[in-house]
Each structure stands twice: as C-alpha cells, then as structure tokens.
Amino acid sequence: MTNIKKVSELAGVSTATVSRTLKSPGLVTEKTRDKVMKAVKEAGYRPNWLATSVKTGKSNSIVVLVPNLVNPFFMRIIEGIEQAAQERGYSVLLGDTQGKSQRENEYASMVLTNRADGLIQLDHSFPFSDNDAELAETIPMVSVCERIANRKYPFIELDNYAASRALAHHLISYGHSRFGIIAGQIESQIYRDRLAGIKSVLHEEGIAFDDSMLVGGSYRIETGVEGARQLAGREQPPTAVICFNDDIAIGALHEFKRLGLTVPGDISVTGFDNVRVSAYMDPPLTTIDQPAYEMGRRAFEVLLQMISRQPLNRTREILPFTLVERQSSGPAKS
Structure with a gap:
C-alpha cells in the first residue's frame, strides 16, 4: 500500500x-x-481510518437525513456530501426518513451513541426525540436548504425570497397578472420565504393575489397534477403558475397538457431546483438553479469543523441562484 x-x-x-x-x-x-x-x-x-478511529474515539462516519431519496434535487446534494466526505476519509450513512419523526429519531440517535460523529439534516424538522433534545444541543449538526426552527445549528441555504422574486419579475415581464402557486410543505421556512417573495413583487406592481390560487402542500409530482387540475378549474384560471419545485412543475405540465392546454401558449409554468430532467421536458422548464452539489460539499465542510471543535465564522451561509429561462414560460395569453 x-x-x-x-x-x-x-x-x-x-x-x-x-x-x-x-x-x-x-x-x-x-x-x-x-x-x-x-x-x-x-x-x-x-x-488507515480504522486505526485512527480507535485512537480518537471517532467513527469517521456521518448520518445524512433525507426526507425523500427519490427526489433528484436531494440526490445532487448527497453527491456533494459524499464527495467531500470521501476526500476526508468519512463514510456517509443515508437515512430515508419519509418525513416521519420516528425514523428521524432512530437515525439521529446514532450520533448520540457514537456510531456517527455528526449529522446533516435535509428537512426542516428537529430530528431528535424530546428525551434527547437537551443532549442533542451538543451534537455537531448542519441543516441544508431548510432551517430548523428555534434551534441554533448552522445552515446552508439559498436566498429563497430573492429567487422567488426573480421568478415573479420574469413572468410579469411577459405581461402576466393572474398567478397561481403550487406550493410545497406549508410548515417550512422555504414556503414562507418563497411565498413572501412572490407576494412582495405583486404588491409592488399593483397586482392583487387571490388566495384561492394557492394550492399544494408537498413536493411530489402528484401534488403538481392535483394542483394543476384545481387551478385549471377556477372560474378565471391563472395565466402563469409558479411551482415550488421541479417535481411539482413536471406534474403540472403533464396535467395541463392532458386538459388540452398549451404551455406556454395558454399558461406559463415555472419550477424550482433545475433538476437534470427539467431541461428535457416538453417544453423545457423555466426554473431556478440551486447549486445543490456545492451546498452538499459546504454542509460537510461546516460539519467537519464542528466535529473538530473548530469555531465557525458564521452560522448562516447563502449560496447564489440563477434563473434559467426555457420554453415553458412566455407571453400572457391576451
């Protein structure tokens, strides 16, 4: 060797x-x-990381909690985490929680029992049980994309408020004034930031928003299908729909076309995340590109600092976004 x-x-x-x-x-x-x-x-x-772990009392492993392993956006974050961890001799244990607190508790307890040195959370929830909450305050943990409410753990995120404002400005520039929104999890900070960003632009432009045009509640393709069906059935359907991730947008595109509507001729559709398949949809999807791989790498680097007991320069890191305009958005139908 x-x-x-x-x-x-x-x-x-x-x-x-x-x-x-x-x-x-x-x-x-x-x-x-x-x-x-x-x-x-x-x-x-x-x-020889095994010998090192015996000397240091560390496992050289981390746990990553993922609410849904099927989501391609999360997989890009995991790629970044895996690569950075491999370079530092760490193993990554993935926990597919499906958003269930019991699963989160079980995976998170691995850090408390020294089977892992730290934890990266890709959801907005606090993953430790009530009994472990006090001890968990000393555990190295970083959240990515979402923030864990009322906790002081560091987090890596996008400026979701500014990104959603960019989408709203983009659609208004095409003459749209009737907007629909198909949202993700309504209890998360991402939901609040993205909705606030859209509404702030509409307010500045003097465009009223009808709350009945806000539908959804999860980040699944099926949410996009059902949301599109609901919005298309309104007495005055929207001419533009902002979806809170690309999976939702893919479902919405499918359903609008099934209902006989053209995109973007009858209705413009935008997504969020820029997953790889979004460029190959029919039509290709206008979306917000998040640097998911870089978010994953940075999350591990911050976690490693915490594991090594090094001070952090800051607890919040905001990575840049890019609005990617493709053919799913266009001029409002007159």
Whole structure:
C-alpha cells in the first residue's frame, strides 16, 4: 500500500502536513489542502481510518437525513456530501426518513451513541426525540436548504425570497397578472420565504393575489397534477403558475397538457431546483438553479469543523441562484 511519505513527496510538503490535512483540513490553507488531496488521489493512498478511529474515539462516519431519496434535487446534494466526505476519509450513512419523526429519531440517535460523529439534516424538522433534545444541543449538526426552527445549528441555504422574486419579475415581464402557486410543505421556512417573495413583487406592481390560487402542500409530482387540475378549474384560471419545485412543475405540465392546454401558449409554468430532467421536458422548464452539489460539499465542510471543535465564522451561509429561462414560460395569453 502506498504510504504517507509518497504522498508528501508528490505534494511537496512534510508528512506532518499530510497528516494534518487529512485529520483536520480546516487547519491548513486551501492551497495546501488542494495539493495534498491531489497527491493522495495520484498516489492511490488509503489512510488507515480504522486505526485512527480507535485512537480518537471517532467513527469517521456521518448520518445524512433525507426526507425523500427519490427526489433528484436531494440526490445532487448527497453527491456533494459524499464527495467531500470521501476526500476526508468519512463514510456517509443515508437515512430515508419519509418525513416521519420516528425514523428521524432512530437515525439521529446514532450520533448520540457514537456510531456517527455528526449529522446533516435535509428537512426542516428537529430530528431528535424530546428525551434527547437537551443532549442533542451538543451534537455537531448542519441543516441544508431548510432551517430548523428555534434551534441554533448552522445552515446552508439559498436566498429563497430573492429567487422567488426573480421568478415573479420574469413572468410579469411577459405581461402576466393572474398567478397561481403550487406550493410545497406549508410548515417550512422555504414556503414562507418563497411565498413572501412572490407576494412582495405583486404588491409592488399593483397586482392583487387571490388566495384561492394557492394550492399544494408537498413536493411530489402528484401534488403538481392535483394542483394543476384545481387551478385549471377556477372560474378565471391563472395565466402563469409558479411551482415550488421541479417535481411539482413536471406534474403540472403533464396535467395541463392532458386538459388540452398549451404551455406556454395558454399558461406559463415555472419550477424550482433545475433538476437534470427539467431541461428535457416538453417544453423545457423555466426554473431556478440551486447549486445543490456545492451546498452538499459546504454542509460537510461546516460539519467537519464542528466535529473538530473548530469555531465557525458564521452560522448562516447563502449560496447564489440563477434563473434559467426555457420554453415553458412566455407571453400572457391576451
């Protein structure tokens, strides 16, 4: 097996620096870290993490709680987490919770019993049971996308308020004034931020919003199908529909077309997330691109700082978004 000395020679640093980079990457510069990790890959070096875990009392594993593994957006986040974790010698244990608190409690307890060193939560809920809540305050945990209400854990997120404002401005620029919204989970911060962003733009433009045009309640394709059916049945249907993720938008596109409506001729549809399939829909979907892979990587890096007991510069990190305009949005029907 290639040893650490070979890695140090390839990277042009000491063996102590290689060891420090692998054990505590936050203690070395980004330039040094990149050189060492490139040398590790080139040399095919595999550190003896088992021996290290016996010495340090750490498992070199983390738990990632996912509300729905089928969701392609979550899978992109997990890709980022997995890659960053692999580079640091950590294993990733995935817990598909299906949004059920009991499942969350069971997976989260792995950190409390030292079977994992930290936890990344991709949902908005606090994953520990009431009995474990006090002890859990000391547990390294990071949330991605969502925020855990009334808790002080760090989180990585998008500026959902600004992103939804960008979508609303985009549609208004095409002359739309009757809007429908098919939302995700209504108890989450994402829901509140995105809805507030849309309504703020409508208010600024003097466009009234009819609350009966707000439907949905989950991030599933079926939510988009049912939401589209409801909106199309209104006495005055919307000319533009903003969906709170791409799965919802895909379901809505399917149902509007089944009902005989053209997109965007009769109705414009936008999504959120820019999952890979959104570019291949008929028509291709206008959406907000979230840097999901980078969100995952950054979540692990912050978690590793917490595991290593390093101070965090900030507890909230906001990553940039991009509005991707495709053919599912266009001029309002006169």
